[in-house]
Amino acid sequence: MAAILYKQARFRLSGDRALLVEYGDGIDPVINEKVRAMTTLLKRNLPAGVEAVVPAYRSLSIIYDPLATTPGRLAEILHALEADSRAAEIAKAKVVPIPVCYGGEFGPDIGVVAEHTGLREDEIVVIHIAVDYPIYMIGFTPGFCYLGGLDRRLQMPRRKTPRTNLPAGSVGVAESQTGMYPVDSPGGWQIIGRTPLRLFAPARENPFLYEAGDRIRFVPIAEAEFRRLREKEWS
Amino acid sequence: MELFAVRNPGPMTTVQDLGRLAFLDRGVPLSGALDPFACRVANLLVGNPEDAAVLEITVMGPTIEVLTPADIALTGADMGMTINQAPIRAWRTVRANPGEVIRIPRAASGCRAYLAVTGGIDVPLMMGSRSTFVRAKIGGVQGRGLIKGDILHRRAGSLLTRPRELPDEWIPRYAREIALRAVPGPQDDAFREGIDAFFGASYEVTQQADRMGCRLRGPAVHRDGESPESIVTEPTMPGNVQVPADGQPIILLVEQTSGGYAKIATVITADLPNVAQAMPGNIVLFERVTLEDAHRLYREQQKHLQQIREHLKRVYGL
Numbered sequence: 214m215a216a217i218l219y220k221q222a223r224f225r226l227s228g229d230r231a232l233l234v235e236y237g238d239g240i241d242p243v244i245n246e247k248v249r250a251m252t253t254l255l256k257r258n259l260p261a262g263v264e265a266v267v268p269a270y271r272s273l274s275i276i277y278d279p280l281a282t283t284p285g286r287l288a289e290i291l292h293a294l295e296a297d298s299r300a301a302e303i304a305k306a307k308v309v310p311i312p313v314c315y316g317g318e319f320g321p322d323i324g325v326v327a328e329h330t331g332l333r334e335d336e337i338v339v340i341h342i343a344v345d346y347p348i349y350m351i352g353f354t355p356g357f358c359y360l361g362g363l364d365r366r367l368q369m370p371r372r373k374t375p376r377t378n379l380p381a382g383s384v385g386v387a388e389s390q391t392g393m394y395p396v397d398s399p400g401g402w403q404i405i406g407r408t409p410l411r412l413f414a415p416a417r418e419n420p421f422l423y424e425a426g427d428r429i430r431f432v433p434i435a436e437a438e439f440r441r442l443r444e445k446e447w448s
Numbered sequence: 449m450e451l452f453a454v455r456n457p458g459p460m461t462t463v464q465d466l467g468r469l470a471f472l473d474r475g476v477p478l479s480g481a482l483d484p485f486a487c488r489v490a491n492l493l494v495g496n497p498e499d500a501a502v503l504e505i506t507v508m509g510p511t512i513e514v515l516t517p518a519d520i521a522l523t524g525a526d527m528g529m530t531i532n533q534a535p536i537r538a539w540r541t542v543r544a545n546p547g548e549v550i551r552i553p554r555a556a557s558g559c560r561a562y563l564a565v566t567g568g569i570d571v572p573l574m575m576g577s578r579s580t581f582v583r584a585k586i587g588g589v590q591g592r593g594l595i596k597g598d599i600l601h602r603r604a605g606s607l608l609t610r611p612r613e614l615p616d617e618w619i620p621r622y623a624r625e626i627a628l629r630a631v632p633g634p635q636d637d638a639f640r641e642g643i644d645a646f647f648g649a650s651y652e653v654t655q656q657a658d659r660m661g662c663r664l665r666g667p668a669v670h671r672d673g674e675s676p677e678s679i680v681t682e683p684t685m686p687g688n689v690q691v692p693a694d695g696q697p698i699i700l701l702v703e704q705t706s707g708g709y710a711k712i713a714t715v716i717t718a719d720l721p722n723v724a725q726a727m728p729g730n731i732v733l734f735e736r737v738t739l740e741d742a743h744r745l746y747r748e749q750q751k752h753l754q755q756i757r758e759h760l761k762r763v764y765g766l
Contacts, residue, residue, distance in 0.1 A: 225634035228714030229742035231685045233634050240680060252473075267473045267683040269706065274683035276469070279717070279743045280750065351475045352681065352706030355584045359681065396584050415574050415586045421474050 216241035216271070222251075222295065224288055227274060232284045234291060235272040242361060244271045245349050249426040250303045251294065260290045268425045269350040270359065308345055309423045310430045311393070311408050313384050314439035315341075319407035322372070326386065326403050329369045337405060338433055340364045345428035346391065356395030356413040356421050360429060363391045375401035382408045384431070393429075409434075409443035451565060451602040453513040454594050458552070460506040463569050463588035466499045467702060468577035478686065478702045479579035479587065482659060482724035483560055485620070486524035488753060490564035492760055493521035493541050493612050496605065500568030501578040503594075505561040507727070509552025510594060514544040518566040519608050525558025525622065525725060540613035558622035558725040559657075567605025581703065612764050618756065625650075625731045626722050628699075628715045630689065631742050634682075635710035638675035639691070645669065646712055646734060651697065653730045660703040661690075662723055664732060668695025669712060681708040687715035687723070689734070699723055716742040718749040 216239025225233040236251070237244030252268040255275070259266075262281030267274040275287055315338045316323045323334050330337070346360040363386060371387045376399060383394045385402030394400055395412035414420050423429065434442070466487065467480020481487035481504055488498040503510075509527050521541045522529050529536045530551045536542050538561070544550060552561065571578050571588055580588025589598055636643055651666035669691045671677075677693050684690075688700040688711040699715060700707065701723070713734060715723060726732060737745070 226631055226714070226739060227634045227683075227685045227711070228631055228687050229716050229739060229746060231683075233682060238680075265469050265472050267705075269682045270680050272680075272682050274685070276472070276685070279746050283743075284739070350681070350706070351473060352683065353475055355471070355474060355476045355586075357475050398583070413584070415584070420471070420575060425473060 216244055218244050218247060222291060224284065226284065230277055230279055232275045232277065232287055233272050234275065237271045240270050240349065240361065242347060245347065245361070246303075248273050251291070252425070253303050254294045254297070255291075260287060263287070269352070306347065307423070307427045308430050309427050310432050311410060311422075312432045312434040312438070312442060313406040313408050314434050314436055315406035317436070319439065320384070320405040322385070322403040323405045326367070326369060326405055330366060332366065337367065340367055341386075341391070341405065342431045342433055345430045348423060348425050348427050348429060350425050354394075354396055354398060355415075358392050358423070358429065360390065360392050363389055367391070369403060371401040372403060375399055376404075379404065380407065382410065382412065384408060407439070409439045409446055411446045449601060449604075450515045450599055451518055451569075452600040453515060454510055454596060454598040454600065455513055455549070456511040457594035457596055457598070458505055458508045458510040461510050461594045462504050462580040462582070463501050463571050464504040464579045465501045465577055467579050468575055470576045472683070472705060475705050476575065476584070477581060477705045479577065479581045479659075480702055481562060482702060483524050483562065483721040485721045485749070485753070486560075486562045487564075489539070489614060489756060490521045490523040490562040491568070492757060493523070493539070493614065494519045494564045494566050494605075495608055495612075496564060496566070496568050500564065500603075501571060502565075502569065503563040505552060505563060507559060508554050509561060511552075512550045514546055514548045514550065515599075516546060516602065517607065518544050518602060519611070520544050520550070520566075521564050521612075522552065522561055523564075523614075524561040525555040527552045527555050527561045537613075539619050541608060541611040543607070543611070555727065559727045560724050565602050566607055567603035570601035570603045583703065608764070610764065612760060614756065615759070618752075620721070620725075622722075622725045624729075625733070626726055627733050627735050628719050628722060629735045629737045629742070629745065630687075630713040630715045631737060631739055632713050633711070634688075634714070635679060636712055638671050638710045639669065639712045640672050642670040642672070643712060646697070647736045649733075651732045653726045653728050653732060655728045657726070657728055658703075659701055661701050662699040662726065664697045664699070666696070669697060670695060671710065675710065678708045679710050681706050684711070685714060687717065687720055689713045689715065716745060718742070718745040
């Protein structure tokens, strides 16, 4: 069933200092584009009392200071912004290239994925790099992207037993999703490769390489290139 | 300057301030003191800005050797602090001198205590805050809880001319039965039948209570038959009461950014310190309030803080 873009935003109270604004009922590029447009407009001209705007798949959360504004006032501002034609003119998504070394020690599950999907390892790579994946939202851990657009041929279940410690940079697939683990963490995805980039570097001037709305382009690299970049990024 | 040598860290002692808002859209949680009221008052008592870094001490406290003179104040849970074995009252300042040993044994009431020091704990500002977020290894002391042998530093700050104390009647009492006021939503529409039972029931705080969330045990909360088990993943807020498939509620806290379970209600901001102070085994009851009530109670809490600031200024001069 296709997701529906609401004619008018719907509001939900997430306690006494956050307002959730929904633009549709499911995971869908058009709905997410609307979320992205509204987030950009809000951030460009932050209403009084707004402390943070957090975009998600089909909704955004506005964190506000209850001493300075109310959900009612924020809803009015949002309706006015929506009527504004600029909502349609959001800049083109930025494409962020992410080099990935596929298979071998960096992608320990690529054999399992090949077995499950009936594809050869090199075919898996070709399919995985063929599209630019939109970042629908970032959450769960710092820099963790919820990406859309995984080819159906690569969809397969999670591992039965999650790994207890995946190295930062691991790239995997699970069900309809693909993504990267920005920090060492436990995880149940099927790992097919690893990026040498530091996806989350807290002490770097900009700790992140991307934001919600950008597109991720995976670029295959050889092991020597992985080691060279890894050295450069992490030393 | 070198302030403390940690002899025994306690099970979970971290550096916290009032948290980081700036990177919520990149999956970096708020973090910060779970009980911001106690954190602010501890800092006011030693003459610091309210967002200076403090130690957040969970259930059992550390043993610390003092290396540099400092004024210190312990607030929050009543943990029976001693200096060189002499009992020291909480919610007031005391001068700690080099060579003395501070012991913070165990919470008798409440769950988390806050130790503020002159100038604030000196750790690098990371992404706008000094708060420790252990899962991503950022903030605080190398992104982790304190360990034996750590040397903590403090920032520059003036010692007080005389000790300060919070008037007795303003010291929070932490009960074993805790009423938490909550606003329905964001997904109260998935619990049209279950919500009345939820607001009438009492829940026990389980051992699974940390900075990410506080799991409760009690009567299962039922979703309406036609409501799906999960929702499209969305941003969460501290105080959101999430109801997973087994119907046992979880109060989400400061180390969570997003989630895919429906949330029946949200604890009001003014009552979040009481969640921070709930010990495993304590009983929690949810009380329904309107958004207008929640905002009025928030304003009252802010006024109370202002009253404390003005009192300290009047009595001790700032």
